[in-house]
Amino acid sequence: MTVTDxxxxxxxxxxxxxxxxxxxxxxxxxxxxxxxxxxxQRLMDLTADRATRGAATNGAVALGQPIVNDYVAFDVACTSPIQFEGLPPYRPGKVIAGGEEAFIVAFLWVNPVVSVIDGFAVPPTVQLAGRRFRVALHELNITEATVGTNVVNPLQPATFGTPAASLTPFVFRIRPPDPGPNPKLFEANITVDVDRFAQPYAAFATNFFDVDDDPGFLFVPSSQAGFRHLLPNRYLVYSE
Incomplete structure (x- = not known):
């Protein structure tokens, strides 16, 4: 007997x-x-610039002209909260009603470039191959000065491939409960740590991409969406 799908x-x-x-x-x-x-493209530009400087100095640091190393081995950045409803472009989620969902996306970056003069004869993507690591969202309830509990998946353990990918996204889901009669302000911070004592790799997000275009008002100038450096990544939860 033949069974047809x-x-x-x-x-x-x-x-x-x-x-x-x-x-x-x-x-x-x-x-x-x-x-x-x-x-x-940025890595190619930096590599070409570093090669030019190395040729000019024969790899040595001239007196009074120290070469400032700009090699970043390992870093993480993230977004402000986003609400993925309907069709794109998706709307910012820095002001969220209790019970609604929003998401913060973190991007882990590992440098794939060899740079002997910077101490990376073996690039980080090779050094970290097969290593376990953790990406976490640490949330602070600023209103009540307590640890926030809105993130559904605050800790995301993972393992690097061989070699490690140079860019990896991590999606954190925020689902705050109704805050009651008074809104509550929260701050989100992203950290990443390699789970190995001998590997000194750890970072936290000093940059986040604010997806919100702030039109400004009165004497306050408008602010376009873009990266914010060393500023808190905050959002407000209110009761509908």
């Missing part, structure tokens, strides 16, 4: 029907593609 009765979800978490992961992967192209 019957056509599936399940229809494919439309883009607007996809769960917010799936949209967040798709968005994160699309950003990795764009960031990879930009970072590759």
């Amino acid at each position: 019957r056509p599936s009765t399940e229809r494919e979800l439309t883009p607007t029907e996809l769960p917010a978490a799936e949209k967040a992961h798709q968005w994160a992967e699309s950003q990795v593609v764009k960031m990879q192209a930009r970072s590759d």
Whole structure:
């Protein structure tokens, strides 16, 4: 007896029907593609500049002219909260109603470039191959000066590939409860740590990409979406 496959009765979800978490992961992967192209170009420019300086000084540091090493081996950045509802462009999520979902996306970067003069004859992507690590979102309830509990998945352990990928996204889901009659302010910080005593790799996000265009008002100038350096990544939760 031959059994024939019957056509599936399940229809494919439309883009607007996809769960917010799936949209967040798709968005994160699309950003990795764009960031990879930009970072590759930046690395080529830095490598060419470093080679020029090395040729001019024969690899030595001249008196009164120290070469400032600009080699970054390992770092992490993140976004401000985003709410993935409907179709893109998705809206910022820095002001969230209790019970709604928002997502913070972190991007872990590992340098793939060999630089002997900077002490990396073996690039970090090779040094970290197969190593376990942890990416975490640490949340502070500023209003009550307590640890925040809105993040569904605050700790994400993982293992580097061989070699380690130069860019990897991590999606953190925020689902705050109703705060009651008074809104609550929260701050989010991203850290990453390699789970190996002999590997001194750790970082926290000193830069985050603010997806919110602030139009400004009265005497306050407008602010375009973009990276913020050494500023707190905060969001407000209110009751509808």
